[in-house]
Amino acid sequence: MASIKLKFRPSSVKGKKGVLNYQIIHYRLTRLIKTSYQIMPFEWDDSTGSLLIPTQSECKARLLLIRDHTNWEMTRLQGIINDLERTGVEYTIDDIVAFFRKIPPMESVFKFMQRCINKLERQKRGRTAEGYTSTMNSFIQFRKNEDLSFEAFDSELMEMYEAYLKEKGLVKNSTSYYMRIWRSVYNLAIEQGYTTDKKPFKHVYTGIDKTVKRAVPFKIIKMIKELDLSFEPQLELARDIFLFSFYTRGMSFIDMAHLKKSNLQNGILTYSRKKTGQRLTILWEELMQEIVDKYKDDSSEYLLPILRYCDINDRKQYKLRAKQIGRGLNKIGLRLELKAPLTFYVARHSWASIAQDRKVSTDIIREGLGHDNEKTTHIYLASISTSQIDRANQIILKGL
Incomplete structure (x- = not known):
């Protein structure tokens, strides 16, 4: 069976970022698939073949996103190999690469949400698009503009986001409104294969509370x-x-x-x-x-x-x-x-x-x-x- 590994190729220019590649070995043939992910040499552990994620650093969010993306893509590569093996038919290293090229790239949460907004606008659903835009902007502020993958989109993150919204003065129904929009986006991401359901909304409020009395006599x-x-x-x-x-x-x-x-x-x-x-x-x-x-x-x-x-x-x-x-x-x-x-x-x-x-x-x-x-x-x-x-x-x- 073919094997895959994540490899780092440093830049020929000292102090510049190098590129991550997927190495595929099949019947003693080796092929590198170049990715768009670039890291510095000190962010790579050659002994383990993995990224070095610092506990406190401005680069942490970026490296976590790269890690999640490469893990997702390597899982897809392994899935391709498993599917080819199950057919019982001989396949080549070029077959693996060709199937991998057909897989759409993984999208980050920010990019996926923006794609949803663009689709709503094309459908002339202006009010809904504005609601999604407001939700995304508040989440970007909460994340301090640090994007993430859906693999990092978990219940702890949503609890922290809910607490952030409450600190901003949002009432229960308003925080629920944002959470329901994110739940819709998350379910769409599951449907499109970007993640599996990790129940990120199980500890946050997504209902509709009784309306505070607004009537006047x-x-x-x-x-x-x-x-x-x-x-x-x-x-x-x-x-x-x-x-x-x-x-x-x-x-x-x-x-x-x-x-x-x-x-x-x-x-x-x-x-x-x-x-x-x-x-x-x-x-x-x-x-x-x-x-x-x-x-x-x-x-x-x-x-x-x-x-x-x-x-x-x-x-x-x-x-x-x-x-x-x-x-x-x-x-x-x-x-x-x-x-x-x-x-x-x-x-x-x-x-x-x-x-x-x-x-x-x-x-x-x-x-x-x-x-x-x-x-x-x-x-x-x-x-x-x-x-x-x-x-x-x-x-x-x-x-x-």
């Missing part, structure tokens, strides 16, 4: 509506878009931004949620029309004054407007001295809360929010149920 919604913002057009626009969200059963900002005039036909607003693709219909009300009339623009095909141009740059427009309107809502919330920041989640949660207060059934609330299952709706309503129990308890204790 009906009187606050009314106060927001009655604010005089006529001399503050940016705040006025932010307030009106918030109210439109509330009027339309908590429609998300991205869905409102992409509403077109053609979505409104014969008194019915019809749209598909960007998040789920679910198709929803809403009976058009006078309050909605008041906002549309206020910002009427015959030159635009959009229903609301969020996006102006329907072209390839609408994602850039969307992000800019989301920041502007988000800042406006935050200022309104501070002005009203609300306990939590005013966001479009508040509009959505408030609609669900007020609906429940007015004895609307959970099934109807679920349908109105566009939730696929009742469990999601109960996450929105869990904190509301507590206040109902408190009121009942007050009635019980009153006569004591």
Whole structure:
């Protein structure tokens, strides 16, 4: 059977890096396969034929990555030899090399993640790509820009990453969001043969925690509506878009931004949620029309004054407007001295809360929010149920 070894060929120039090679010996014939990995002579142990990994060094991460890559590629080489042996047919050293050349090179974690992001962008999945990009950037900061292989992607690393995110002030659901993205990427790496499942997420949180109460009572919604913002057009626009969200059963900002005039036909607003693709219909009300009339623009095909141009740059427009309107809502919330920041989640949660207060059934609330299952709706309503129990308890204790 053929044998393989990792060999180091030093540079002919003193003080320069040498190159690692795979040495294949078969029927007394020797062939070297040159790799792209370069190391200094003092980073190689010729007696053991292996890399010298320092315990504390700026080069440690780089050498670990090279070690993992060469181990992975040598395992693939050995697999090729084993497969050829099992056929029982004579094979040559050139056959081994030819099969090895067909194997795609191993990718590091950073490069693999970037390839996933590029694919999402080609698929026009901009929001998902942005989530992946944010996740990768935070992980690169955590790693201090030191790349790694999937062989080093283990549970201890993920626990340290989770602790890092918490130190940065991220809440439980936010750390879970990053972990779920990495879990998807990791599973894809397994599928493509870059690693085996070492259960790196077994000790970190990947669930969805109950949402902290964001709803405001009906009187606050009314106060927001009655604010005089006529001399503050940016705040006025932010307030009106918030109210439109509330009027339309908590429609998300991205869905409102992409509403077109053609979505409104014969008194019915019809749209598909960007998040789920679910198709929803809403009976058009006078309050909605008041906002549309206020910002009427015959030159635009959009229903609301969020996006102006329907072209390839609408994602850039969307992000800019989301920041502007988000800042406006935050200022309104501070002005009203609300306990939590005013966001479009508040509009959505408030609609669900007020609906429940007015004895609307959970099934109807679920349908109105566009939730696929009742469990999601109960996450929105869990904190509301507590206040109902408190009121009942007050009635019980009153006569004591």
